[in-house]
Amino acid sequence: xxxxxxxxxxxxxxxNWLVIILLLPLTFxxxxxxxxxxxxxxxxxxxxxxxxxxxxxxxxxxAPISQNTPVLYPLLGSIVSLVIPDLYSLQFVSLSAAGICYxxxxxxxxxxxxxxxxxxxxxxxxxxxSPLFFRSGLVAxxxxxxxxxxxxxxxxxxxxxxxxxxxxxxxxxxMAILAVQTRYxxxxxxLPLLPMMWNAIKTRFSLFLITIFxxxxxxxxxxxxxxxxxxxxxxxxxxxxxxxxxLFRNHFEIxxxxxxYTLPNILYALSIVLHPxxxxxxxxxxxxxxxxGIKLPKLWxxxxxxxxxxxxxxxxxxxxxxxxxxxxxxxxxxxAYERLMFQFKSRNxxxxxxxxAMIVQIALSFKVISPVFNYQQEELIIANALKKLSPATVNxxxxxxxxxxxxVPHEIVNMWSSSFPMYNNxxxxxxxxxxxxxxxxxxxxVKNFEHLLNHGQLNRIAIYPNGWELFRMx
Numbered sequence: 506x507x508x509x510x511x512x513x514x515x516x517x518x519x520x521n522w523l524v525i526i527l528l529l530p531l532t533f534x535x536x537x538x539x540x541x542x543x544x545x546x547x548x549x550x551x552x553x554x555x556x557x558x559x560x561x562x563x564x565x566x567x568a569p570i571s572q573n574t575p576v577l578y579p580l581l582g583s584i585v586s587l588v589i590p591d592l593y594s595l596q597f598v599s600l601s602a603a604g605i606c607y608x609x610x611x612x613x614x615x616x617x618x619x620x621x622x623x624x625x626x627x628x629x630x631x632x633x634x635s636p637l638f639f640r641s642g643l644v645a646x647x648x649x650x651x652x653x654x655x656x657x658x659x660x661x662x663x664x665x666x667x668x669x670x671x672x673x674x675x676x677x678x679x680m681a682i683l684a685v686q687t688r689y690x691x692x693x694x695x696l697p698l699l700p701m702m703w704n705a706i707k708t709r710f711s712l713f714l715i716t717i718f719x720x721x722x723x724x725x726x727x728x729x730x731x732x733x734x735x736x737x738x739x740x741x742x743x744x745x746x747x748x749x750x751x752l753f754r755n756h757f758e759i760x761x762x763x764x765x766y767t768l769p770n771i772l773y774a775l776s777i778v779l780h781p782x783x784x785x786x787x788x789x790x791x792x793x794x795x796x797x798g799i800k801l802p803k804l805w806x807x808x809x810x811x812x813x814x815x816x817x818x819x820x821x822x823x824x825x826x827x828x829x830x831x832x833x834x835x836x837x838x839x840x841a842y843e844r845l846m847f848q849f850k851s852r853n854x855x856x857x858x859x860x861x862a863m864i865v866q867i868a869l870s871f872k873v874i875s876p877v878f879n880y881q882q883e884e885l886i887i888a889n890a891l892k893k894l895s896p897a898t899v900n901x902x903x904x905x906x907x908x909x910x911x912x913v914p915h916e917i918v919n920m921w922s923s924s925f926p927m928y929n930n931x932x933x934x935x936x937x938x939x940x941x942x943x944x945x946x947x948x949x950x951v952k953n954f955e956h957l958l959n960h961g962q963l964n965r966i967a968i969y970p971n972g973w974e975l976f977r978m979x
Contacts, residue, residue, distance in 0.1 A: 543596035550906030578647035595645035603642030606653035654684035757820035793841035901935035
């Protein structure tokens, strides 16, 4: 494989921008063509409704009801919806953030390893083609936006370490604040910025005042839109049940819900380097890192470790929660990748190995996005089918957010809202018996549905994709 002179040369910069300018718009066009808008499941639809209420407020409507979620991602979505169809605006924000994240990662990799010879190929293969990176750029969730701000903050922080530039320091701090306003948990990844801020305080008072002003301006969206509710994230059930003991558990109870996992959380946290959805040969990188060492700044590593411990202490195992730290992990693994590639003495052999790795990454990316695509299409099909029915109350859960997003003209009742629901004759019940029996075995809605079904009070009137059935009360 030919030796690169670095990501900073003209050829590599052109390639980076070619990836962004060509691939991302083509990807968005494909999403429009297939009607895949990245909205699936409860959280994206909640974000979409919050985005819609923010849009109404910005154009002169009433203030939105405060949500227990960071405000920046839906706010940007509401602004983008001025020029992009609203159902696709959050996805457009995620795709744009993917481009920013990739460019900043390439620049940071170049700055950290100026003598590296495989940086361009490494960035494209292990970050851009990473299955979870690919999925995060397509779905209506804030993960990619937060990661883009985070990598940008680290890039400017590293520039400050080399130049002590006030501009780099202020940009780094502002990007960090924007990242936190997108996903609160990333605050732990910004410990390396504290010495930089202290330097601003003791260097000169005017710089300190400018920094404070910049921080306040960056916090404006949260202050303006959430006000005294800015710290409502503390009431999140996952955070309330955080414990160091969770690192050694694989069974959790949150309210009436129980969650069982195969591995304890401490091993789940290693997914960021071992799970194929992150890095298919992460274990090989780790083994080679024993020889090459991790050459990241020590405070970066401490911050990374604290973040991973925090995520492992939550009473859940969700791969995407680890995603913000992924670029930092990849920065640390780069020397191992370079050493690994040059174990193959022949240039042609290195090219073959790289191309095979690309094929595997692309295949895994489509495997990861396929369930999300099917889920979203499933919601869209059911919503369109219900629109054709005469007015009635629809009792359901898990899909109620999608029905509201797609403007189903019926009263939608979430079956979790009452332990003893009152059903009327001709009410509709939309249920996925097989799926819910597995996921919510002991949940009240499942028990109520089984009681109605076993006592002959339901009449099935329609069958939809993937186990969904529509019943009418007798």
